[in-house]
Amino acid sequence: MKQKNAREQAGLLYHSLIRSITFAGIVLIAAVLGISIWTLRQDWNDTVRQSEETATNLALSQARQAEDTFLQTELAMREMQRDVESQLVTGINSRNLSQTMRELQGRLPQLHGLFYYDAQGKWIATSASQIPADINNSDREYFRFQRDNPRNSIHLGPVIRSRSTGDLVIPVSLRISDALRGFQGVLLATVKVDYFRHFYAYYEMGPKDVLVLMLADSSVLYARPMPDSFIGKDLSSSHLFQQMLQGTNRGSGQWTSALDGKPRIFGFARSDRYPLVVAAGYDTHSLFIKWMKGRVQDVSLSLALLSAIVAMGVFVLRQARHSLHYQLELTNLRDELSAANYALNRLAHADALTGLANRRAFDRYLEECILAADTHNEPVSLVMIDIDYFKRYNDTYGHVAGDECLKRVALAINAISLRGTDLVARYGGEEFAIVLPGADIEHAMSVAAAAVQAVRGQDIIHDSSLLASQRVTLSAGCASLNTERENRSAQLLIRQADMALYSAKQAGRNQVKSDESYLNTHS
Numbered sequence: 001m002k003q004k005n006a007r008e009q010a011g012l013l014y015h016s017l018i019r020s021i022t023f024a025g026i027v028l029i030a031a032v033l034g035i036s037i038w039t040l041r042q043d044w045n046d047t048v049r050q051s052e053e054t055a056t057n058l059a060l061s062q063a064r065q066a067e068d069t070f071l072q073t074e075l076a077m078r079e080m081q082r083d084v085e086s087q088l089v090t091g092i093n094s095r096n097l098s099q100t101m102r103e104l105q106g107r108l109p110q111l112h113g114l115f116y117y118d119a120q121g122k123w124i125a126t127s128a129s130q131i132p133a134d135i136n137n138s139d140r141e142y143f144r145f146q147r148d149n150p151r152n153s154i155h156l157g158p159v160i161r162s163r164s165t166g167d168l169v170i171p172v173s174l175r176i177s178d179a180l181r182g183f184q185g186v187l188l189a190t191v192k193v194d195y196f197r198h199f200y201a202y203y204e205m206g207p208k209d210v211l212v213l214m215l216a217d218s219s220v221l222y223a224r225p226m227p228d229s230f231i232g233k234d235l236s237s238s239h240l241f242q243q244m245l246q247g248t249n250r251g252s253g254q255w256t257s258a259l260d261g262k263p264r265i266f267g268f269a270r271s272d273r274y275p276l277v278v279a280a281g282y283d284t285h286s287l288f289i290k291w292m293k294g295r296v297q298d299v300s301l302s303l304a305l306l307s308a309i310v311a312m313g314v315f316v317l318r319q320a321r322h323s324l325h326y327q328l329e330l331t332n333l334r335d336e337l338s339a340a341n342y343a344l345n346r347l348a349h350a351d352a353l354t355g356l357a358n359r360r361a362f363d364r365y366l367e368e369c370i371l372a373a374d375t376h377n378e379p380v381s382l383v384m385i386d387i388d389y390f391k392r393y394n395d396t397y398g399h400v401a402g403d404e405c406l407k408r409v410a411l412a413i414n415a416i417s418l419r420g421t422d423l424v425a426r427y428g429g430e431e432f433a434i435v436l437p438g439a440d441i442e443h444a445m446s447v448a449a450a451a452v453q454a455v456r457g458q459d460i461i462h463d464s465s466l467l468a469s470q471r472v473t474l475s476a477g478c479a480s481l482n483t484e485r486e487n488r489s490a491q492l493l494i495r496q497a498d499m500a501l502y503s504a505k506q507a508g509r510n511q512v513k514s515d516e517s518y519l520n521t522h523s
């Protein structure tokens, strides 16, 4: 039972230990994971913020570059405009005009060509080597724009394919007016799309990153690295035009590109001078992959740390299990040893036949009681009991029956009302003793009387008894060591109790006598 309890306790301890270690492990893992995820998230947010800044700066610089390109073009065209308008009165000298145009074109690498069409759209002068026959440009968007807008403003149109060379060009037009502001034709400069293509090619960008030059009305002038089919694409429904450009000229953010449906991190800028917008976009997915590659070491370290924690937890659990196992074994061994000791002790101090304390236990206990009584200045009493005519009982009923009788007598004596400190012992043969620490002679007499009465009460037939009752009876002698007595020894007490017993025998047996009664009869 004791062993079972120890095992149950060890089991409970083990499970509570496992729970604690597991809980601590989970908390630790969650903390490491939480911190790692939070750090990675912060790092990714920083990367996105930096990319947005880079994209915005790129868009701003490209908007400025486009502005410069078109400003140079405008300045050249204004010069031409003054020249043409001054010739309107005297008559246009196409040869000289074309020559001037060629010189200007030579100075500006972005220029594909310079043209002057009269009010009907007929070619008058051009930087090209010759004026093509039968070509009329009055159907072009820029021509109609300038014809219908008397304001002297430069106009950038959507990309067209040159009718003279087949190249993709951005038309930049100015109205030619007479002194009365009457429409006298259109001055056109065509800017090469290839100029931007080459320029944008200088920038180191990923294959899925984009750099887009657009008109403010949302049509694409050039988009790197998209094919030419994207030129002229209408982006008016894009997030850029629907949301971002409302109320601001520059900014950044993440959205899905209207060009190809890919998520990107964008920066954008609108030109202050011309209706131009530039957007630079970094492919979010590619950026994430690149960022992840840079974090492989950190993530590996975190994973290694986690693995170490888990391994440590498992190790600690194993150690705890082993230690508890050993502890349990030790507890079992200790319990077995205690049980063996207890059994040995009992055997050493118990009488084999009656189970009462044996002579050895009696002697030791009596000594202890006398010592304690000395210390506390208390009396000690002893009752010596002897079965009457027991030899006759043995002779009549046999030794085995004699043993049974001894057992019944022992049981009866042991069953009388005693205090926890009283000890009933088999003194030897058919003799019993009751040690009564702290008890005076009166108490001892009452205990002895109770014992005699208890055996009488057993009503054990003893046909050969010389007493009239023909039943097994006891004679008892009581003695007490009072506090006044100087010589307080076990031997003395035993001798006095023996004398009292002798006195009881002499008086006819089946009775109780004290040592005083012995002294009275023998003095």
Ligand SMILES: Nc1nc2c(ncn2[C@@H]2O[C@H](COP(=O)(O)OP(=O)(O)OP(=O)(O)O)[C@@H](O)[C@H]2O)c(=O)[nH]1
Pocket (backbone or CB within 6 Å): 386, 387, 388, 389, 390, 391, 392, 394, 398, 399, 400, 401, 402, 403, 406, 428, 429, 430, 505, 509
């Ligand atoms: N059956 C049995 N008999 C025992 C045991 N120990 C002692 N005896 C017997 O107890 C008897 C004691 O006899 P005696 O000392 O002559 O005294 P008694 O016959 O009881 O007579 P009184 O004491 O004078 O009344 C002896 O015959 C012993 O053999 C025992 O363990 N078992």
